[in-house]
Amino acid sequence: MANQHLVPNIAPAPQKALLCPSAQPDMEGARVLGVISGSAEQSQVAYLNSNVPVTAGLLAAAAPLKPTEVFRFAAHCEENKCRHFDGSHCQLATRIVQILPAVTDGLPPCLIRAECRWFQQEGKAACMRCPQVVTESYEPDEDFKRAALGQAIP
Numbered sequence: 001m002a003n004q005h006l007v008p009n010i011a012p013a014p015q016k017a018l019l020c021p022s023a024q025p026d027m028e029g030a031r032v033l034g035v036i037s038g039s040a041e042q043s044q045v046a047y048l049n050s051n052v053p054v055t056a057g058l059l060a061a062a063a064p065l066k067p068t069e070v071f072r073f074a075a076h077c078e079e080n081k082c083r084h085f086d087g088s089h090c091q092l093a094t095r096i097v098q099i100l101p102a103v104t105d106g107l108p109p110c111l112i113r114a115e116c117r118w119f120q121q122e123g124k125a126a127c128m129r130c131p132q133v134v135t136e137s138y139e140p141d142e143d144f145k146r147a148a149l150g151q152a153i154p
């Protein structure tokens with residue numbers, strides 16, 4: 001009875017859900033992270049400075065390209081439903097940091113940093129490589145393929 005006041009009577013706050021910064025537009029909680037520009041060989045993401053949800057009109061605006069060729073999407077990290085998740089870490093983020101070169105010196109002006117799985121796991125090193133990532137690329141170079149697929153390139 002004497003120690004009763006020391007026992008917390010509220011449940012611990014649930015851990016904040018993290019966002020995947022290279023998501024598909026049909027994933028839960030999807031929003032536009034940025035707009036892709038440049039060439040197939042050298043793409044660059046311009047991060048949006050406002051929260052833009054995914055709508056049918058926005059997806060249609062990408063035609064004739066696929067939405068993932070025009071936009072980068074963020075959405076709730078699917079963790080164990082995703083082939084890149086090993087139970088505790090996103091291996092895609094790990095490979096990106098290990099294989100791809102940094103393309104910026106500082107942190108890109110990105111709105112999701114506080115919730116980003118890649119940033120939470122890899123820190124600034126992920127952000128310095130993030131702008132070159134295109135979720136769907138038809139002409140990836142060898143390093144990009146190794147980072148995306150996690151396979152040795154013959």
Ligand code: SF4
Nearest residue numbers: 021110113116127130
């Ligand atoms: S810039 Fe950094 S925080 Fe923003 S989506 Fe990319 S890895 Fe995540």
